[in-house]
Amino acid sequence: MTAAPLIRVISFGYGHTGLLDDDGHNVLEPPTADVTLDLRRVLYNPHQDPAMRHLTGLDDTVHAHVLATPGARILALNTAMAAHTLMHQAHPPxxxxxxxxxxxxxxxxxMARAVLDFLTDMSAGGGYRTELVHRDAHRPVLPSSAHR
Known part of the structure; x- marks a missing residue:
């Protein structure tokens, strides 16, 4: 039996590039992807607010703050639409x-959460599976100098 096509959405931090993964075996690099969003300069940064600095995008306060950036939701929708379109061209799927x-x-x-939400709606007919991976959300907060 062949698995249904898959769209995987991965969040990650550029500031962890070059460090070892959790197993201590592999050096972290930005994920290989069909669509990559570099969000370092385009969305509100909760790190700048001490009340949100040690939270993550899994917390509703942070999630709402980021998505309040003008254009954030349309970026998530357009990214989901691009992945949805690519799914029909990908081999393997x-x-x-x-x-x-x-x-x-x-x-x-x-952003990964928002993209996944749109993809979940788009795949409601069962055309493909979705998967969400937060590679670095559990890692320590980087110093403010890394956020410039």
Whole structure:
């Protein structure tokens, strides 16, 4: 039996590039993806607010703050539409979307969640599976100098 096509959405932090993964075996690099969003300069950065700095995009306060950036929701929709379109051209039928910010805790997580929400609606007919991976959301907060 063949698995249904898959769209994988990965959030990550550029600031962790060159460090070892959780197993200590592989050096972290930005994920290989069909669509990559570099969100370091285009979305509100919750790291700048001490009340949100140690939260993640999994927290509703942070998620709402990031998505309040003008154009954020349309960026998520357009990204989902691009992945949805690519799904019908991919061989094998796996499409990866990567969303990166400085630390991979706030903007990337929030955008990945928003993209996945749109993809879930688009795949309601059962055309493909979706998967969400937050690679760096559990890592320590990077220093403010990494967020410039």
């Amino acid at each position: 796996v499409v990866t979307v990567a969303a990166g910010c400085a630390g991979g805790r706030h903007r990337a997580v929030s």
